[in-house]
Amino acid sequence: MRATSGPRTEYDLVVVGGGPAGACAALQAADGVARVALFDDSERIGGQLIRQTHKFFGSSDTYSGRRGFQIASALQEQIRFAPLAAFCGVTVWAIDRGPTVWLKHAGYSAAVKCRGLILACGAREKALLFPGWTLPGVLYAGALQTMVNLWGVLPGKRVLILGSGNVGLIVAYQLAQAGMEVVGILEKARAIGGFQVHANRVQRLGIPIFLDSELLEVQGSGRAERALVRRGRKRLGLAVDTVCIAAGMSPQVELLRCLGETLDVPLLDASLRLKATAVFVCGDMGGIEEASIAMEEGRLAGLAARRALGFAQTDALTAEISDAEKRLRALRSGEK
Amino acid sequence: MSRIARHPVLDFSGIGRKQVTFSFNGKPVAALEGDTIAAGLLANDILVFRLSPRLREPRSAFCLRGKCGECLMRVNGQENVRACQTPVREGMVVESDLGAQD
Numbered sequence: 001m002r003a004t005s006g007p008r009t010e011y012d013l014v015v016v017g018g019g020p021a022g023a024c025a026a027l028q029a030a031d032g033v034a035r036v037a038l039f040d041d042s043e044r045i046g047g048q049l050i051r052q053t054h055k056f057f058g059s060s061d062t063y064s065g066r067r068g069f070q071i072a073s074a075l076q077e078q079i080r081f082a083p084l085a086a087f088c089g090v091t092v093w094a095i096d097r098g099p100t101v102w103l104k105h106a107g108y109s110a111a112v113k114c115r116g117l118i119l120a121c122g123a124r125e126k127a128l129l130f131p132g133w134t135l136p137g138v139l140y141a142g143a144l145q146t147m148v149n150l151w152g153v154l155p156g157k158r159v160l161i162l163g164s165g166n167v168g169l170i171v172a173y174q175l176a177q178a179g180m181e182v183v184g185i186l187e188k189a190r191a192i193g194g195f196q197v198h199a200n201r202v203q204r205l206g207i208p209i210f211l212d213s214e215l216l217e218v219q220g221s222g223r224a225e226r227a228l229v230r231r232g233r234k235r236l237g238l239a240v241d242t243v244c245i246a247a248g249m250s251p252q253v254e255l256l257r258c259l260g261e262t263l264d265v266p267l268l269d270a271s272l273r274l275k276a277t278a279v280f281v282c283g284d285m286g287g288i289e290e291a292s293i294a295m296e297e298g299r300l301a302g303l304a305a306r307r308a309l310g311f312a313q314t315d316a317l318t319a320e321i322s323d324a325e326k327r328l329r330a331l332r333s334g335e336k
Numbered sequence: 337m338s339r340i341a342r343h344p345v346l347d348f349s350g351i352g353r354k355q356v357t358f359s360f361n362g363k364p365v366a367a368l369e370g371d372t373i374a375a376g377l378l379a380n381d382i383l384v385f386r387l388s389p390r391l392r393e394p395r396s397a398f399c400l401r402g403k404c405g406e407c408l409m410r411v412n413g414q415e416n417v418r419a420c421q422t423p424v425r426e427g428m429v430v431e432s433d434l435g436a437q438d
Binding site: 041042043053067069124125134135136137138139140142143146147148149151152153154155156177178179222223 | 338339340342343344345346348350371372375378379383384385388393394395396397398399400401402403420421
């Protein structure tokens with residue numbers, strides 16, 4: 001149930017992050033753990049799914065065939081009726097091995113103790129620096145998705161995409177859907193970075209993918225007006241008013257730094273537990289994959305946290321955990 | 337105004353959304369109920385959110401998820417408000433935050 005008052009000072013389990021991984025972890029854990037709290041710093045549950053219009057693949061367990069924002073609504077609905085306290089607009093800014101989490105809620109700071117902690121803080125976009133990167137009209141892919149898929153606001157008329165990974169391919173399709181002209185997708189490597197199925201969709205729209213190509217500079221006075229591009233050995237100028245940076249993602253691991261973890265991708269055991277702690281990590285925070293895997297990882301972390309907290313040491317739980325591990329393996333070996 | 341009128345998947349028809357007027361650097365801006373400050377500005381083609389403190393270069397929205405700090409503004413006198421995370425309200429006074437001056 002969504003909490004109406006502030007969080008308590010103690011829970012059995014705290015989940016940080018309400019994206020696909022954290023939401024599924026909280027739901028799975030709430031099935032067997034007495035007091036579960038979920039904290040998310042945005043205004044609603046769903047993470048990046050809320051700004052996705054494409055249909056996801058995976059399995060029926062992970063809502064395959066449904067659009068991202070529809071999966072987010074389904075998760076919001078389940079959390080509303082689940083025996084857990086979900087708080088949006090709450091930023092967790094520190095943790096320790098207690099575990100204790102420190103959060104900012106309604107302008108105040110508070111410490112919340114717990115026995116188990118699941119971290120699902122997601123990822124952030126990688127920056128790409130080039131001359132002109134500060135010009136208005138140069139934005140991260142996620143920012144453009146926010147504009148066209150949440151706000152209904154057009155960023156401009158002509159956009160150039162930097163990067164042909166899945167994010168670049170998907171955002172190209174979404175910007176075209178919104179009515180922008182996508183002049184092309186630049187890829188520095190000699191092969192497309194993302195799944196072929198996404199590449200096919202943008203190519204069917206007539207959007208060119210330029211391999212062995214890179215951005216040299218964005219020019220303009222007051223806003224982006226022109227992109228200077230290397231394509232093979234040639235240089236060319238493209239008239240664009242928007243440049244989309246889709247250079248990949250990196251796990252958002254700041255909270256793990258509080259525990260002295262120094263790696264950019266945390267080392268976890270098979271049940272997603274951080275060694276010698278009561279802390280579990282799931283979703284993109286543990287390494288960049290995609291939403292259906294994040295959901296299954298969340299479920300696995302939720303089950304493993306249940307076991308670690310001693311709420312149900314049954315054979316049924318052990319079987320559920322090995323099922324979750326099996327589903328994850330199946331997703332990871334699945335078709336692209 | 338550059339709002340999306342037609343979309344194959346999403347409904348942005350805006351039916352039932354009331355107009356909300358706020359001011360940006362003294363000029364009135366017509367937004368819609370539910371807009372963030374950044375959405376209201378961008379929908380009105382107001383792209384330059386502020387000038388950088390040292391070189392006075394134009395800066396605009398960058399991450400739109402409350403992380404980068406490029407859209408910080410002074411809202412009803414309060415400094416360092418994230419325009420991309422703050423909903424507009426009728427009569428809100430929004431000003432560019434020019435930051436520390438050299």
